[in-house]
Amino acid sequence: MRLVWFRNDLRCHGHTPLTQALAGGDPVIALYLLCPRQWDDHDVAPLRRWYVLESLLELGDTLAAKGIDLHVLDAGDFDGAVDTLADFVAEQGVREIFCNREYPLNELNRDRAVARRLEQYGVRLHGFDDGVLVPPRTLSTGKGTPYTVFTAYKKRWDQWMDDADPGALPAPAWPASSGASKKGRFYGRDRVEALRDGLDLPDTLTAPWQPGETAAYRQLYDFVEHQLGDYKRYRDFPAEPGTSGLSTALSAGTLAPLDAYLAARRALADSGAREGAATWIGELAWRDFYRQIMHRFPQLATGAPFRPETRLLQWHDNDAHFQAWCEGRTGYPLVDAAMRQLVRTGWMHNRLRMLTAMFLSKHLFIDWHRGERFFMQHLIDGDFASNNGGWQWSASTGTDVAPYFRVFSPIRQSHRFDPQGRFIARYVPELAELDDESIHEPWKQPLLCPDYPAPIVAHKGVKEFVQQAFRQAGDAWRQQENGQ
Structure with missing residues (x-):
């Protein structure tokens, strides 16, 4: 018996583990392990959970129509996944497992533990890199x-x-296409539906998305x-x-x-x-x-910055500023529109991800970890590697050459990338009646927008402050390294 273990690869097309498993001629079954406690630990957004669960329901129906059984089990978390998978393999008589590799540290540790356990049973684990x-x-x-x-x-x-000149991956050789009439079964559909329904998300949040x-x-x-x-x-x-x-x-x-x-x-x-x-x-x-x-650099998964000296940055601990950023009340229209888009839709435009992340970590000088987590708690496309990389790039703690000189002006970004203020008007309706010029700097016309806050910090001086803060952190780091 061969097993295809689905993870963050909820599809049949372009799926090497599935194709390779079916190519052997042996019976094939599929498995997905639900790990809701791990989702909690990883701050996975409710909307993203919904997308995954809805996609899993489609996957189960597709596999069943092709003659493949999909089993969905609740493992709780990654530690539980090791025991759950081992028990399932023994119960089903599985001799080979096919799956795509996952690269974050927790996922790597899970897979290493799985490999050690499976070795005791003489089960081979085949890993691929379709992700x-x-x-x-x-x-x-x-x-x-x-x-x-x-x-x-x-x-x-x-x-x-x-x-490499890669070509399209071959399509799976489905058992149904070779004359088999047996329809597959979807075991655990009720678990998936119960978990999805428990999210209790409003239709206004899920309707725009097609899992x-x-x-x-x-x-x-x-x-x-x-x-x-x-x-x-x-x-x-x-x-x-x-x-x-x-x-x-x-x-x-x-x-x-x-x-x-x-x-x-x-x-x-x-x-x-x-x-x-x-x-x-x-x-x-x-x-x-x-x-x-x-x-x-697996230490990134433990919260470490890529540039070690930036651990010594003296971030501001201002909860009022952080809450204003989360709620889109900073007084900078494009920043606020972007944050409201995130909370309202579960997604944010990439240009605005850079702008809002840089505003939090540079203008407010608040620890980027707080923003990274907030994004993950709301983004439907929340992905640890991309989110962490983007936040560290914006905060200048990541893979940069001369990072702390990069400070986006929220006013200049607003004029340049939303010149007529159409995006701002969509998500900050209290500014919708302002003209194309005033909508970017509404503090110049306070009588026309009494419900919109004044800027919580000034842009002037931010670059110089950040430069000084990074220099001080660098100096302190070098003193530590030199044992002074």
Whole structure:
């Protein structure tokens, strides 16, 4: 008996473990382990849980229609997953397990514990890397060290992808396609539905989203056909439908990264879409980059900053400022619109993720860990590697060369990327009646917007303050290292 263990790869297309398991000719069953306590520990947003559970329901129906049984068991957390999987393997007579690798530290520790336990039973564990385009330990510098600067990594990443010249993964050889008439069973559907219904999310939050593999691939094809060519031109403007919106599908695995890459690569042959396609492929490279950083520097999963000297930064402990940031009441319209978008929809435009993260960690000088957690608690596409990488980039504790000089002006960003204030008006309606100029700096017209707060901090002087704070942390770190 062969077992396909599904994790963050809730699809059948572009799924090497499933394809390889079915290629052997032996009976195949599938398994998914629910770990709700682990979701709690990892601050997984309720909306993301809903998306995963709904996608799991579709996966179970798809597998059943193809003659494959899916078993869904409640393991509680990753520690419980080891015992639950071992018991299931013994009960079902499984001799081989096929799954995609996962790279965060807790997931690695779980899989190592599983491998040790399965070895006692003589069960082989086959791991694959469908969750990325280039596996995390594939690329190294000439000195054999991990890449820590994206531009250098991207250059090597492009070379590797060109040399590999990947083609589409073969489709699974379903048992039903060879004449079998047996329909598969979906064991544990009730567990999935109960967990989903227990979330009790309002329809206004879930209605805009379409979970599952079918919707993800339809969204990919629609993006490539209608928006990819203009991606570079419009991707930074939150009022425009300029992004792919596929981050959720990629993070939950309802869409294979390879299929996204191949669709964009085909568009490179179209002169009208070439620039947009190349830019979007760059975003897929960023996704791989943050995964290899996370995997090769596992201390990041314990809350450590990438730049060790930044542990000594003296963050401000201002709960009132943090709450104003969470609620979109900072007095800076684009920052507030972005935070309200996050809370209202479970998603935030990427340009605005950088802006709001930099505002919290630079203007308010509040510990970036607090913002990182808040994002995970709300984002439908919450992904540890990308979220942590983005926050550390914005806070200048991550993979940068001269990081603390980077301080976005919320006013300049507002004028540049929402020039008519259309995005601001959508999420900060108390400013909707202001003209295109005043909507970016409403404090200049306080009588016209009495319900909107004044800026809680000034932009002037932030850069100089941050520079000084980083210099002091660096000096203190060097003194510690020198034993002074």
